[in-house]
Amino acid sequence: MMRVDVRLDRDGLITLYRTMRLIRRFEERVVELVNRDEIPGVTHEYVGQEAVATGVCHALRPDDVITSTHRGHGHILAKGGDPRRMIAELMGKAAGYNRGRGGSMHIADLSLGIFGANGIVGAGAPIACGAALAAKLEKTDRVAVAFFGDGGMNQGVVHEALNLAAIWKLPVLFVCENNGYAISAPISQMAAVERLAVRAVGYGMPGESVDGMDVLAVYGATTHAVERARGGGGPTLLECRTYRFVGHFTAEKARGIKYRTDDEIAEWRTRDPLETYPAWLKQEGICDPAQVDAEVEARLEEAVAFARQSPFPAPEEALDGMYAVPYPGLPARGW
Amino acid sequence: MREIRYLEALSEALREEMRRDPKVIVVGEDVRHSLRGVTKGLLDEFGPDRIYDTPISEAGFTGLATGAAMAGMRPVVEYQINALIFVAFDQLVDQAQKLRYMMGGQGRIPVTYLVPASGARRGLAGQHSDHPYPLLIHMGMKVVVPSTPRDAKGLFKAAIREDDPVVVFAPAALLPVKGPVPEEEYTIPLGQGEVKREGSDLTIVAVGPLVPEALKCAELLAAEGISAEVVDPRSLLPLDRDTILASVRKTGRVLLFDDSNRSCGYAAELAAVIAEEAWASLQAPIRRLTRADVPVPFSPPLEAYVLPSRDRLLAECRQLLAASRA
Ligand SMILES: Cc1ncc(C[n+]2csc(CCOP(=O)(O)OP(=O)(O)O)c2C)c(N)n1
Numbered sequence: 114m115m116r117v118d119v120r121l122d123r124d125g126l127i128t129l130y131r132t133m134r135l136i137r138r139f140e141e142r143v144v145e146l147v148n149r150d151e152i153p154g155v156t157h158e159y160v161g162q163e164a165v166a167t168g169v170c171h172a173l174r175p176d177d178v179i180t181s182t183h184r185g186h187g188h189i190l191a192k193g194g195d196p197r198r199m200i201a202e203l204m205g206k207a208a209g210y211n212r213g214r215g216g217s218m219h220i221a222d223l224s225l226g227i228f229g230a231n232g233i234v235g236a237g238a239p240i241a242c243g244a245a246l247a248a249k250l251e252k253t254d255r256v257a258v259a260f261f262g263d264g265g266m267n268q269g270v271v272h273e274a275l276n277l278a279a280i281w282k283l284p285v286l287f288v289c290e291n292n293g294y295a296i297s298a299p300i301s302q303m304a305a306v307e308r309l310a311v312r313a314v315g316y317g318m319p320g321e322s323v324d325g326m327d328v329l330a331v332y333g334a335t336t337h338a339v340e341r342a343r344g345g346g347g348p349t350l351l352e353c354r355t356y357r358f359v360g361h362f363t364a365e366k367a368r369g370i371k372y373r374t375d376d377e378i379a380e381w382r383t384r385d386p387l388e389t390y391p392a393w394l395k396q397e398g399i400c401d402p403a404q405v406d407a408e409v410e411a412r413l414e415e416a417v418a419f420a421r422q423s424p425f426p427a428p429e430e431a432l433d434g435m436y437a438v439p440y441p442g443l444p445a446r447g448w
Numbered sequence: 449m450r451e452i453r454y455l456e457a458l459s460e461a462l463r464e465e466m467r468r469d470p471k472v473i474v475v476g477e478d479v480r481h482s483l484r485g486v487t488k489g490l491l492d493e494f495g496p497d498r499i500y501d502t503p504i505s506e507a508g509f510t511g512l513a514t515g516a517a518m519a520g521m522r523p524v525v526e527y528q529i530n531a532l533i534f535v536a537f538d539q540l541v542d543q544a545q546k547l548r549y550m551m552g553g554q555g556r557i558p559v560t561y562l563v564p565a566s567g568a569r570r571g572l573a574g575q576h577s578d579h580p581y582p583l584l585i586h587m588g589m590k591v592v593v594p595s596t597p598r599d600a601k602g603l604f605k606a607a608i609r610e611d612d613p614v615v616v617f618a619p620a621a622l623l624p625v626k627g628p629v630p631e632e633e634y635t636i637p638l639g640q641g642e643v644k645r646e647g648s649d650l651t652i653v654a655v656g657p658l659v660p661e662a663l664k665c666a667e668l669l670a671a672e673g674i675s676a677e678v679v680d681p682r683s684l685l686p687l688d689r690d691t692i693l694a695s696v697r698k699t700g701r702v703l704l705f706d707d708s709n710r711s712c713g714y715a716a717e718l719a720a721v722i723a724e725e726a727w728a729s730l731q732a733p734i735r736r737l738t739r740a741d742v743p744v745p746f747s748p749p750l751e752a753y754v755l756p757s758r759d760r761l762l763a764e765c766r767q768l769l770a771a772s773r774a
């Protein structure tokens with residue numbers, strides 16, 4: 114079942130599990146915190162898609178750049194984001210990544226190459242192209258990864274970004290996480306092609322579809338695309354076929370809209386990477402997943418405690434930091 | 449009179465207009481399952497030719513509505529979030545709004561754009577909390593921002609029947625609010641403001657979600673012996689200047705209460721109109737209470753700090769009276 118065409122040592126294999134487990138449990142904790150009203154606003158959980166962010170980011174270096182989406186927690190954790198500062202941000206606390214300015218859909222850490230989650234579908238794709246152009250101009254072999262969904266795949270700006278990257282041979286990897294739906298809209302009704310990767314042909318770049326429930330397959334495909342990009346071979350469109358096991362956002366159930374069958378969800382759940390992958394690790398004698406689980410639990414426990422004890426930012430801070438170059442009277446107050 | 453929610457009032461308006469005119473079609477994201485609730489039941493009643501779930505392609509479907517309108521349809525476009533106006537901006541202001549004029553007055557572009565979740569609502573942060581009406585008004589687009597269920601239904605219906613592009617902003621904070629709505633057929637014409645509460649000491653011109661806040665404030669002021677008049681423009685373009693100016697001439701003091709950015713915001717336009725037309729009646733400088741010029745921050749205490757609030761309005765009203773000429 115597991116496709117291993119790029120070699121990983123034992124530590125690497127365990128790291129993949131640790132990251133996936135961290136994302137899954139992080140999201141489960143987030144739901145609890147939302148339900149306890151400790152997290153305001155809207156959160157979109159990454160549950161079911163962990164193998165994608167994990168496989169992709171494991172093939173990246175710390176200085177590579179990613180642009181993320183509204184469903185960004187998984188990307189950020191996989192790129193090395195600190196769960197303590199993430200949860201603090203989700204709670205709107207001063208110790209959060211964005212000092213409480215951003216919340217779930219905007220977490221960023223430029224020092225880790227995380228150019229931000231994004232509230233606007235598709236908006237990160239051209240930003241990744243810009244980071245890639247800079248990498249090229251500075252003669253580094255950094256690459257940039259743009260994450261977006263099947264829904265994002267239909268946004269005009271994503272198509273513009275694909276073309277820009279192709280004509281300038283930018284070191285970008287476009288990762289389309291095809292989870293089958295954009296909120297209630299099935300991709301089968303929103304695209305006239307079955308495999309979104311075929312769209313790459315129209316832009317003159319390689320396109321590949323991989324099993325997004327198989328972390329090793331994602332890692333392998335990403336590694337090849339990243340090598341090509343680092344070597345000056347230009348962009349790739351990688352479609353990862355996956356599924357979200359939960360609603361579009363935390364409170365979806367309460368809205369009472371139903372657009373997927375229980376059978377479909379159950380069918381995909383049989384391929385849960387957090388079942389299949391640890392089972393494989395155990396079977397191969399690579400590690401005891403339970404030990405990793407305990408580590409992850411302790412880390413999240415500490416993260417939640419850290420976020421809880423962090424204070425809220427002082428209200429007057431709301432007007433700070435808008436401009437790198439400040440002028441008197443800017444930004445204007447409302448009164 | 450029966451009471452229904454603002455959201456239901458919008459929904460009724462759309463259903464009635466679809467029954468009345470077979471040219472009315474609905475275009476938007478997740479409208480068949482009605483994520484926002486306005487389009488509930490429309491697919492069952494009118495079938496798939498009248499209601500379209502689009503891909504996430506706001507510029508595309510906005511332009512599509514323009515073309516359909518020029519060719520005889522009467523589309524209603526729903527934007528799932530307020531910021532989608534930005535994604536569609538060229539198609540709105542440079543195409544739909546300009547084409548008729550630029551073609552020498554040929555044709556009609558009867559598109560209605562509904563923004564059923566406008567403004568901030570605790571924790572939606574910078575990219576989901578705007579009320580981008582000043583930008584559209586600046587470019588000449590007709591805009592209404594109803595503040596009650598009754599106004600929402602009447603203005604939405606009038607907007608759909610209007611032969612020009614009209615944007616209807618439905619503030620997120622008002623969607624669950626209940627209020628009286630007549631059962632019989634009615635519309636509220638564009639360009640008519642309404643005095644929502646009469647008073648004699650000062651005028652509060654409040655927009656959209658701030659109208660209920662202004663009314664509560666007026667009540668509190670009444671207890672202090674201050675009589676505040678609350679004017680709701682409802683239709684921001686065309687604007688009913690007469691109703692606003694009459695009120696300002698009567699009270700001599702005016703406070704503009706608007707939840708859009710301060711610089712080049714809607715309150716700035718109102719202030720200019722009042723300064724030009726009612727200068728002689730003013731007994732105190734015009735005051736504005738608006739949103740600060742920053743993206744709405746996520747954290748609740750930060751968010752509260754940058755948005756115009758009832759508490760600040762109260763303080764502003766007291767200061768306005770204190771600053772008046774004897
Ligand atoms: C430009 C834009 N249009 C619409 C929305 C509202 N919206 C948020 S997420 C979403 C669906 C996105 O689907 P997809 O890209 O497949 O990502 P998924 O949610 O499946 O992870 C929509 C329509 C938005 N945030 N931005």
Ligand SMILES: [Mg+2]
Pocket residue numbers: 262263264290291292293294295296
């Ligand atoms: Mg999707």
